[in-house]
Amino acid sequence: MRPDRASVQPGDDVLLSGWGGTAPSRARLTTPLNDADVGTLLDAAPERGAIARGLGRAYSDAAQNAGGMVLDMTAMAGVHAVHLGRGIVTVGAGTSLDALMRWLVPRGWFPITPGTRFVTVGGAIASDVHGKGHHADGTFGQHVRSLTLRTGGGEVLTLTPETTPERFWATVGGLGLTGVILDATFDLIPIETSLMSVDEERCRDLDDLMSRMVEGDERYRYSVAWIDCLARGASLGRGILGRGNHARLDQLPKERRRSPHRFDPKPVLVAPPFMPSGLVNTLSMRAFNELWFRKARHRHEGTLQSIGFFFHTLDMVEGWNRIYGVSGFVQYQFVVPDDAQEAVRIAVERLSGAGTASFLAVLKRFGPQNPGMLSFPTSGWTLALDIPVGNPGLPQLLDRLDDIVLGAGGRVYLSKDSRTRPEHLAQMYPRLDEFREVRAKLDPNGVITSDLARRLAL
Amino acid sequence: MNDALGSPQSVLCLGGGSEIALATVRKLVGARCRTVVLAGRDPGALTTPAKELRDLGATTVETVAFDALEVASHDAFVADVFSSHGDFDLVLLAFGVLGDQDLAETDGAEARRIVATNFIGAVSVLVPVVQALRKQGHGTIVVLSSVAGERARKSNFVYGSSKAGLDAYCQGLGDSLVGTGVRVMIVRPGFVHTKMTEGMAAAPLSTTPEVVADAIVTGLGRGSEIVWAPAPLRFVMSALRHVPRAMFRRLPV
Numbered sequence: 001m002r003p004d005r006a007s008v009q010p011g012d013d014v015l016l017s018g019w020g021g022t023a024p025s026r027a028r029l030t031t032p033l034n035d036a037d038v039g040t041l042l043d044a045a046p047e048r049g050a051i052a053r054g055l056g057r058a059y060s061d062a063a064q065n066a067g068g069m070v071l072d073m074t075a076m077a078g079v080h081a082v083h084l085g086r087g088i089v090t091v092g093a094g095t096s097l098d099a100l101m102r103w104l105v106p107r108g109w110f111p112i113t114p115g116t117r118f119v120t121v122g123g124a125i126a127s128d129v130h131g132k133g134h135h136a137d138g139t140f141g142q143h144v145r146s147l148t149l150r151t152g153g154g155e156v157l158t159l160t161p162e163t164t165p166e167r168f169w170a171t172v173g174g175l176g177l178t179g180v181i182l183d184a185t186f187d188l189i190p191i192e193t194s195l196m197s198v199d200e201e202r203c204r205d206l207d208d209l210m211s212r213m214v215e216g217d218e219r220y221r222y223s224v225a226w227i228d229c230l231a232r233g234a235s236l237g238r239g240i241l242g243r244g245n246h247a248r249l250d251q252l253p254k255e256r257r258r259s260p261h262r263f264d265p266k267p268v269l270v271a272p273p274f275m276p277s278g279l280v281n282t283l284s285m286r287a288f289n290e291l292w293f294r295k296a297r298h299r300h301e302g303t304l305q306s307i308g309f310f311f312h313t314l315d316m317v318e319g320w321n322r323i324y325g326v327s328g329f330v331q332y333q334f335v336v337p338d339d340a341q342e343a344v345r346i347a348v349e350r351l352s353g354a355g356t357a358s359f360l361a362v363l364k365r366f367g368p369q370n371p372g373m374l375s376f377p378t379s380g381w382t383l384a385l386d387i388p389v390g391n392p393g394l395p396q397l398l399d400r401l402d403d404i405v406l407g408a409g410g411r412v413y414l415s416k417d418s419r420t421r422p423e424h425l426a427q428m429y430p431r432l433d434e435f436r437e438v439r440a441k442l443d444p445n446g447v448i449t450s451d452l453a454r455r456l457a458l
Numbered sequence: 459m460n461d462a463l464g465s466p467q468s469v470l471c472l473g474g475g476s477e478i479a480l481a482t483v484r485k486l487v488g489a490r491c492r493t494v495v496l497a498g499r500d501p502g503a504l505t506t507p508a509k510e511l512r513d514l515g516a517t518t519v520e521t522v523a524f525d526a527l528e529v530a531s532h533d534a535f536v537a538d539v540f541s542s543h544g545d546f547d548l549v550l551l552a553f554g555v556l557g558d559q560d561l562a563e564t565d566g567a568e569a570r571r572i573v574a575t576n577f578i579g580a581v582s583v584l585v586p587v588v589q590a591l592r593k594q595g596h597g598t599i600v601v602l603s604s605v606a607g608e609r610a611r612k613s614n615f616v617y618g619s620s621k622a623g624l625d626a627y628c629q630g631l632g633d634s635l636v637g638t639g640v641r642v643m644i645v646r647p648g649f650v651h652t653k654m655t656e657g658m659a660a661a662p663l664s665t666t667p668e669v670v671a672d673a674i675v676t677g678l679g680r681g682s683e684i685v686w687a688p689a690p691l692r693f694v695m696s697a698l699r700h701v702p703r704a705m706f707r708r709l710p711v
Contacts, residue, residue, distance in 0.1 A: 022462035392675075419462050
């Protein structure tokens, strides 16, 4: 039977978790097909409120709402308007960067992209995502010209950084808590080719790695380092620095110049649907990290890599989050100011010392902070790592790292957070009260909420 | 909310005077827990542990009257405590009586008291607790069972059978709740040195409330369904389970 198109379906009760697979909760999952549906659903939101959800790549509970409603925004996808001459596009909030890039890259344009293409534009704004290019290009939100927001209070607002700066910058990085983003208009980056020209360097320890990043990052639009968290002693913090720029047409081999914008990424592997917990352990990670480190040559310049390989390495393994098993994993990401290199060293030391397996520890230098009230990136060093849960000492270890980060004037990334202490929030995000004021005005009855908002008392 | 590492922010403790429960709650308050409701027969006796929890950093600690035997009051009790405190991330069911085995073998009232508290009282309060947790869409129920329920022994089969009933109920309950966001963790301690066992000869592998509390906290972090305390009891009991009856009844346990 064909479902009734006249009104939005009531949805089903489902168990939802973030990408890390921890702390699942049950909610009514509804699927709005258009702006009117979002309004209908929010007007009839249950007592425990509603939150928008995209592709579920937030690591923890940002797009969950226990006992309430969750709006699956992925049906609200598609290009609404485009001015390719100027590199501006308007898309539905549920549009994935994957779909968008498959359409844009062959036309010579590129969006700000995080480490995965499988995020929606609405999610990218709500988390104010960054990528390897933050030091040069800033966050996704900084490229947004305007967005349409359906608030919990019932309004449909067009927000821009010029006309409505408070509400705009509360929404950018606002974890979806100012309302449901319906669509967004943003700027794109012109690219001559769909390939990256990449330089890779093997760095013997953390000092070596960090000093090379300080010296050379400005020569590259994109830069990120991978750290072997299991290396100790003299090679503590050894890693591989990978930096690159969009390749120019003249850098391509002749045969590739005829189709310089070819883009058709595919997953090369699919993780098995079920894995027991505990396979990712210190031993298996040590072997993996050793291989990864050895595979990089000491110095390698001008390698041509695909966009998928350079930016979205893990997307090549579909469902890679499952390798951590049913218990799941947490991602811990913090940023500390430029002068707090020591905090990064202590964090790497503590994690190496604890023998805590990490699939990837990623180090990057951020550029300046934007006006987003809860936007994560601030000028300085950011370290991100995945840790499987289940190790009894892990809560205390991460609490101690929080203390070090706070002491250094840093913060953790809320879209990834799954365990920080709510009492630290105001210190990490000094504009929290401003955010709360804007949110209270937009949503006087508290319709919009999430598990993350409850857990951190946002 | 429970965080990714199994730390709750709010706990309802049924049987707030239980030493295992208090040792557990102290550890949880040391992590993320800020709201604690201690429910017990005599709330006045809970003021000292309540103060201690406040000193440890809990911001809201309340003591309320709850009697496992007053089954008619359980629905209203649960409705009340959830409506005045909002979500509970963790409900710790810790009440129970050991009773007098010798007396219970001849006195129906004593046998009924043990079963009515440990099994009927627990089931009676779990029904509305489960409804409340299902409604909030998340939460963990931790139930103190016992190794005595794993295989009934002649020396304490009244207590043992009451815990066996509770344990079996909670296994089925846990399976029925898969997909609801609510989960059940069964804790099977061995001989624990508490006021309940004061004066009794300690069994092998006897343990303390602190050890059981640590096992509970670790189990919460791992998302365990069954926790043994101390852990080796799991293997001891899986062997004892298969000992033939004729031999089992002669064992000095």
